[in-house]
Amino acid sequence: xxxxxxxxxxxxxxxxxxxxxxxxxxxxxxxxxxxxxxxxxxxxxxxxxxxxxxxxxxxxxxxxxxxxxxxxxxxxxxxxxxxxxxxxxxxxxxxxxxxxxxxxxxxxxxxxxxxxxxxxxxxxxxxxxxxxxxxxxxxxxxxxxxxxxxxxxxxxxxxxxxxxxxxxxxxxxxxxxxxxxxx
Amino acid sequence: xxxxxxxxxxxxxxxxxxxxxxxxxxxxxxxxxxxxxxxxxxxxxxxxxxxxxxxxxxxxxxxxxxxxxxxxxxxxxxxxxxxxxxxxxxxxxxxxxxxxxxxxxxxxxxxxxxxxxxxxxxxxxxxxxxxxxxxxxxxxxxxxxxxxxxxxxxxxxxxxxxxxxxxxxxxxxxxxxxxxxx
Numbered sequence: 001x002x003x004x005x006x007x008x009x010x011x012x013x014x015x016x017x018x019x020x021x022x023x024x025x026x027x028x029x030x031x032x033x034x035x036x037x038x039x040x041x042x043x044x045x046x047x048x049x050x051x052x053x054x055x056x057x058x059x060x061x062x063x064x065x066x067x068x069x070x071x072x073x074x075x076x077x078x079x080x081x082x083x084x085x086x087x088x089x090x091x092x093x094x095x096x097x098x099x100x101x102x103x104x105x106x107x108x109x110x111x112x113x114x115x116x117x118x119x120x121x122x123x124x125x126x127x128x129x130x131x132x133x134x135x136x137x138x139x140x141x142x143x144x145x146x147x148x149x150x151x152x153x154x155x156x157x158x159x160x161x162x163x164x165x166x167x168x169x170x171x172x173x174x175x176x177x178x179x180x181x182x183x
Numbered sequence: 184x185x186x187x188x189x190x191x192x193x194x195x196x197x198x199x200x201x202x203x204x205x206x207x208x209x210x211x212x213x214x215x216x217x218x219x220x221x222x223x224x225x226x227x228x229x230x231x232x233x234x235x236x237x238x239x240x241x242x243x244x245x246x247x248x249x250x251x252x253x254x255x256x257x258x259x260x261x262x263x264x265x266x267x268x269x270x271x272x273x274x275x276x277x278x279x280x281x282x283x284x285x286x287x288x289x290x291x292x293x294x295x296x297x298x299x300x301x302x303x304x305x306x307x308x309x310x311x312x313x314x315x316x317x318x319x320x321x322x323x324x325x326x327x328x329x330x331x332x333x334x335x336x337x338x339x340x341x342x343x344x345x346x347x348x349x350x351x352x353x354x355x356x357x358x359x360x361x362x363x364x365x
Contacts, residue, residue, distance in 0.1 A: 003302045004312035014334035020316055022220070026212035033205050043238075059294065101333075110240060111333025117187045133199060136334040137206055144327035150294025151286075151319040 003153045010180050011162070012061040012154050013145065017176060024176050027145075032174040034141060039134050043171075044073035045097060048081060049104050049138045053083050059146035061156040066142075068167025096125040100135045107139035132171045185340075186336045192347075193363060195244030196328060198337045207363060210328075214358035217321050218252075224314050227256030228280060231267060232287050232321045238268040239291045242329035244339035248353075251346035255354050261343070278308040284317040290322035302360035306338075 001008075008014040018025025036044045047070035054062035066144050067085060071078035083091035099122035105111040114136070122132060149156075157163070169182055189198040200207035218229045226271035230253035236246035250264045257263070266274050271284045289296040299317070305315055340346070 002301065003297065004315055016316070020313070020320075022216045023213065023317075023320055026209040026216065029209035030206070031214065032323060037205055057293065107330050107334040111330040111335075112241065114186065114336070115333050116186065116336075128288075130203075132187050133203060133335065134308050137199075137203075140327040140330035142332060143330055144323040147294040147323035147326055148320055150296045151290040151323060152294075152316065153297070155328055 001153070003151075006152075006154065007180050009155060011157050011166075012065065012149050014177055014180075015154050016148065016152060018180060021176060026102075027148075028174045028176040030141060030147075034134065034138055036173050039130070040128070041100075041131050041134055042073070044070055045100075046134070046138055047073055048084060048097075049101060049135060049171075050142050051081065051086055052088065052101055052106050052140045053108045053142040054146050056105060057143065057146040057150075059142075059150050061149050061154065062142060062146050064160075064163040065166045065170060068163040069114075069170035070167075072167045073170040096122065096126075096127055099125050100127055100131065103132065103135050104139035107136055108143055111140070140149065184336070185338070186334075188208070189335075189337075191364070194340050195248065196332050197242050197363040199331060199335055201362070204363075207361070211358045211361040213324060214328075214361075217317060217324060219357055220317070222313065223311060224283075225256065227253055228283075229277055230256060231264070231276075231280070232284065232318060234264060234327050235268055235271065235284055236287055236291050236322045236325040237329050239288065239364060240323075240326065240329040240333075242333050244332050244337065245325065245329050247339065247343070247346040248349070251350035252353060254347070255350040277311050279305070279314075283307050283310060283314065286315065286318050287322035290319050291326060294323070 005018045017027060036043060047066050051063055051066040051070055067081050070081045074080055080092055082092055086097065103114055103118050103122060106118060119132060144160055185198060191198055191201045191203040193201055218233060220224055230249050234246050234250040237249055272281060277283050286297055286301050286305060289301065302315060310328060317348050
């Protein structure tokens with residue numbers, strides 16, 4: 001049961017933004033611009049960074065839902081998502097994406113952990129300033145979302161089918177929910 | 184020097200916000216609601232939670248900015264803010280604020296670290312669900328802001344007066360519609 005009185009059986013962040021839509025609005029706007037806005041990183045890659053950081057923060061709800069969104073967006077290459085969550089360095093991700101995931105992993109620990117060497121390595125593999133910026137902010141944002149979802153002990157479904165359906169909806173974008181049940 | 188070319192010399196979060204206005208917008212909108220909502224938690228108390236979490240994350244820029252704002256609203260001196268950061272249990276803040284800072288402290292370590300006992304303890308001393316919600320989200324949000332600021336290695340002014348002076352301006356103008364270049 002959640003730490004505060006939210007509607008029961010509504011999963012994760014959805015229950016929290018229905019409780020407090022005033023803060024929910026900028027949170028959903030942030031997710032939309034970060035994960036769906038203009039960027040040279042694909043939507044699938046950005047969802048994968050989100051899932052990877054959530055995995056490192058052991059936030060089951062965010063990891064499962066963003067992994068599902070990433071699988072949906074990767075389509076035929078969806079196995080990459082599970083490879084990265086199993087062992088990022090041994091996965092089939094491109095070297096550039098691995099370098100960005102490595103930076104995201106450092107940000108997850110703490111901002112100061114990111115070194116000039118981490119940045120130089122990503123640059124050498126073709127990452128530009130915008131991509132590094134977006135990676136750092138996605139990792140930072142999920143260090144928030146994960147704490148929000150788990151810090152209030154929101155409901156975390158265990159049925160994989162629930163996340164699959166959620167991922168399909170999330171792939172279309174992030175709009176503040178107005179009702180408990182998704183349309 | 185920042186890790187990336189931000190195309191400006193603004194300190195702290197102002198650098199990446201000016202570099203990326205599209206993401207700055209929801210970040211400032213969030214700060215506006217979380218830190219300036221007029222309800223049972225005062226602006227000073229909200230900024231104090233932000234400053235405390237930023238000190239736990241060792242983020243020089245954020246803890247000085249929000250410590251400065253807390254000092255402004257609470258009409259206290261910097262020694263009081265420092266005392267809260269060092270050991271809030273040993274200060275004269277209310278029992279409710281102590282209970283909320285304890286929750287914020289656990290959120291900083293990881294969301295799962297917050298226990299039902301802590302929530303009960305906060306409720307016993309009068310914290311409402313909305314106050315607990317806002318405390319958790321302020322603490323979580325500063326785990327983001329701090330990482331954004333330090334993950335890109337932005338610079339922080341060393342002169343404490345910079346933060347004191349800007350606190351007055353920020354208190355007047357708020358965060359919504361924030362122009363990072365000013």
